[in-house]
Amino acid sequence: MITKKKNQLKDIQITSEFWNQYRELIVKEVLPYQWEVMNDSADISITHEPGGNEEHQEHSHAIQNLEIAAGLKEGRHNGYTFQDTDVYKWLEAAAYSLTYHPDQELRTITDRLIDLIAQAQEEDGYLVSFFQIEAPDRKFARLKQSHELYTMGHYIEAAVAYFEVTGNQKALSIAVKMADCMLEHFGEGADQIPGYDGHPEIELALARLYELTEESNYLDLAHFFINQRGQDDFFDRQIAADGIDRDVIDGMRNFPLSYYQAAEPVRQQETAEGHAVRVVYLCTGMAQVARLTGDESLLETCRRFWNNIVHQKMYITGGIGSTNVGESFTGNYDLPNDTMYGETCASVGMAFFAREMLKLETKGEYADVLEKQLFNGIISGISLDGTHFFYVNPLQADPDISTHNPSRNHVLTQRAEWFGCACCPSNVARLVASVDQYIYAVKEDVILSHQFISNQATFENGLTVQQESNFPWEGTINYKLENTSEETCTFGIRIPQWSQKNARLSINGELQDYQLNDGFVYLEATPGITSIELLLDMSIKKYQSNTNVVYNFGKVAIQRGPLVYCLEEVDQEKSVWKYCLASDEQLDYRFESELLGGLGVIYAAAKTPKEKSDHSLYHEYTPMEWIDTQIKLIPYYAWANREEGNMAVWLDREKN
Numbered sequence: 001m002i003t004k005k006k007n008q009l010k011d012i013q014i015t016s017e018f019w020n021q022y023r024e025l026i027v028k029e030v031l032p033y034q035w036e037v038m039n040d041s042a043d044i045s046i047t048h049e050p051g052g053n054e055e056h057q058e059h060s061h062a063i064q065n066l067e068i069a070a071g072l073k074e075g076r077h078n079g080y081t082f083q084d085t086d087v088y089k090w091l092e093a094a095a096y097s098l099t100y101h102p103d104q105e106l107r108t109i110t111d112r113l114i115d116l117i118a119q120a121q122e123e124d125g126y127l128v129s130f131f132q133i134e135a136p137d138r139k140f141a142r143l144k145q146s147h148e149l150y151t152m153g154h155y156i157e158a159a160v161a162y163f164e165v166t167g168n169q170k171a172l173s174i175a176v177k178m179a180d181c182m183l184e185h186f187g188e189g190a191d192q193i194p195g196y197d198g199h200p201e202i203e204l205a206l207a208r209l210y211e212l213t214e215e216s217n218y219l220d221l222a223h224f225f226i227n228q229r230g231q232d233d234f235f236d237r238q239i240a241a242d243g244i245d246r247d248v249i250d251g252m253r254n255f256p257l258s259y260y261q262a263a264e265p266v267r268q269q270e271t272a273e274g275h276a277v278r279v280v281y282l283c284t285g286m287a288q289v290a291r292l293t294g295d296e297s298l299l300e301t302c303r304r305f306w307n308n309i310v311h312q313k314m315y316i317t318g319g320i321g322s323t324n325v326g327e328s329f330t331g332n333y334d335l336p337n338d339t340m341y342g343e344t345c346a347s348v349g350m351a352f353f354a355r356e357m358l359k360l361e362t363k364g365e366y367a368d369v370l371e372k373q374l375f376n377g378i379i380s381g382i383s384l385d386g387t388h389f390f391y392v393n394p395l396q397a398d399p400d401i402s403t404h405n406p407s408r409n410h411v412l413t414q415r416a417e418w419f420g421c422a423c424c425p426s427n428v429a430r431l432v433a434s435v436d437q438y439i440y441a442v443k444e445d446v447i448l449s450h451q452f453i454s455n456q457a458t459f460e461n462g463l464t465v466q467q468e469s470n471f472p473w474e475g476t477i478n479y480k481l482e483n484t485s486e487e488t489c490t491f492g493i494r495i496p497q498w499s500q501k502n503a504r505l506s507i508n509g510e511l512q513d514y515q516l517n518d519g520f521v522y523l524e525a526t527p528g529i530t531s532i533e534l535l536l537d538m539s540i541k542k543y544q545s546n547t548n549v550v551y552n553f554g555k556v557a558i559q560r561g562p563l564v565y566c567l568e569e570v571d572q573e574k575s576v577w578k579y580c581l582a583s584d585e586q587l588d589y590r591f592e593s594e595l596l597g598g599l600g601v602i603y604a605a606a607k608t609p610k611e612k613s614d615h616s617l618y619h620e621y622t623p624m625e626w627i628d629t630q631i632k633l634i635p636y637y638a639w640a641n642r643e644e645g646n647m648a649v650w651l652d653r654e655k656n
Helices: 017-038 062-069 084-100 104-120 129-134 148-166 169-185 202-213 216-228 234-242 276-293 296-312 344-360 364-381 399-404 423-433
Strands: 009-014 440-443 446-449 455-459 463-468 476-483 489-494 504-507 520-525 528-535 540-543 555-560 563-568 587-592 599-609 626-635 651-653
Touching: 009 017, 009 440, 017 084, 017 423, 062 084, 062 104, 062 129, 084 104, 084 148, 084 423, 104 148, 104 169, 148 169, 148 202, 169 202, 169 216, 202 216, 202 276, 216 276, 276 296, 276 344, 296 344, 296 364, 344 364, 344 423, 344 440, 364 423, 364 489, 364 563, 446 463, 463 489, 476 489, 520 528, 555 599
Parallel strands: 446 489
Antiparallel strands: 009 455, 440 446, 455 463, 463 476, 476 528, 489 520, 504 528, 540 555, 555 563, 555 651, 563 626, 587 599, 599 626
């Protein structure tokens, strides 16, 4: 029997009011709601997947599919080939929630779910309900579309989390059988498949399983899948053998190989291309394997992908994926605000990638991007009541345009109750429930505090850290370090890029001069107690895009601390595009405790055009008459939680 391994971080408890609101929301609203949806007992409307696939269904059927595969019910499979993953990501979120909110009723449900999954799994370890029910003769036969390894990878991730939290051996045994099934079927042997899944994910899952079990074959298989990607015409050969007209997901056959990150070997790929979620899941797996194997060329590939995404293809909110066609990246600096995709899952995947890169290299930029995702790109995907979700996260939206313009109807202006392709709701849940794992990084004898989320943490080296703040609303971060060992250890604190010009640091009450090393300041935690006060610059800042971003030329975005702000119609007298920021730049921050559960808002001096009596569509140019006014901005993550209306992040600025 495998026993739980200790981590260098022994224990952590989140004390942040901001994040505990979300974590309690996961426990009290999100998990029960999603469980009802997956059991088809919730009275909801399911929205079709907004990337262009019009397949629609009345219910999730996710649990029912597993029951049919287990022989407990009769019927056809419903939903996508990867419908099982909704269940697995929910299970992973539930596991994390049990660490901070023990719940015997939930534990009973999850243990019974593990029993069901075990019953559904075949003797050789295979488990994908679609193929077991509908196409048992086509297992692993059409990997470009099938999502089989992707699906089992999500279970492996859930099993690792569930075992680490509960010690449930059956959960882990299912995952081990899955991985052993893949070892049997994939490789370069005479009777093996020399290929990989069209949707990367199994790579990161196998790396996680290796770190738990220390079974090197799992890490080797992850490395194999990465190395095989893009080497030859594997996908085409499989489809020819399976039958070219036997698609398992309509519309996917004609996407180029770059969509699957398979146009060439990954080490030869210069830019992030194709489906954004696939890219960042692959990057996460590559970063893990690079760290665990010491593969330097793979690390260099990760750096290359990172630099292209972050410096040329990422929105100011952290969103990635510029087009709904294939939910994909496009060209460098092509960042439209109103037709963009910015899938919630892509922001979750980018957070995964950032965390893994931070394990590899101590660079503040990785933590800066992680912060951007946590406070903007990810939580924008879930409503403040926990029962409505965004798949697409635009930076400019108008309900009338989305309703009447087919090229923009993927941009919702109200969160949906559920999706036919429901990858995002459970992905947000598992990230928020595990946010305690995104605060520190431990490297040999150095402990890095890279996220300002109040907590109490204990490390194996005898250091206890108490971090207190009212972040993201206030920028005073207080640390109390208690070192109970006899040895000094190094403690690193990130200074965010948005505060590096004006941050102040005091140790034991004395103001310090400090030097930054790749975004971090380091100090020695000597035996005993050390008190640290970090004062971050929370002034309101205006950002502009690189001039190559045509959509934002002459516009500015407003940010305070880690939060990007937006203009929402409900707070204004007119539509949001009828305002421009006044050149005198009067910006006023206030915390409004009664608004949307309590949040900081920004009031700005603005100008709006005097409405003309001539309502002709076009007329000869005459200078605009401007009226002084004031606008109100709210954090981007909180938009679309009130009445429906238009919204914009990038604002025009009065010309001097």
